[in-house]
Amino acid sequence: MERFDDAERCFLKVAEIESALAAAQGLDFTPGTASADHDLGRIAWFRAADARRLAVDAGSAGRPEEAEAHGRDFQARLLDAEAIYRRALQARRALPEVPPEDLSMTLQHLAAVVQARSRDQGIEVAQTRLDEAEVLLEEALAIRLRIRPVPKELLATTWNSLSRIRSDRGMREGAVEAARK
DSSP, rough: OOOOOHHHHHHHHHHHHHHHHHHTTOOOHHHHHHHHHHHHHHHHHHHHHHHHHHHHHHHHHTTTTHHHHHHHHHHHHHHHHHHHHHHHHHHHHHHHTTTTHHHHHHHHHHHHHHHHHHHEEEEEEEHHHHHHHHHHHHHHHHHHSSSSSOOOOHHHHHHHHHEEEEEEEEOOOHHHHHHOO
């Protein structure tokens, strides 16, 4: 529904409550803090996408200053999304009771952010980030291949994401192979 302010307020409250529970138990995080962080990462990702659309629209309308401002907002929100997803991933890796679907989803979402942040970078930085995104997706894929029943839709999105990353890396054959799978 794109009610990001309301959603963010709710997830921040959940994160606050869960952080208090974790602290009371002497823990750094709980499944609830990991879930809240994952959802906060999604909000940052969606806000980044909105900023990017606004930048493109402003650029197309001949408003370069506005386009540049929205472009900076896009980059800042991507940076936020990456930091939040990394925190969620750290928690989900450390917690034994996290469902594998949740861990694989955070891996895939972090990979998408890392891939998006690889754009407009120097060649070496972009390559390093794309390498990381591919590793994250391969881990998500390995997890999803072990889930029974096999989550076919999730596997399809993971293979598609892997195909796009390999394409960005110039790995044409690997991209085609992933797309076929």
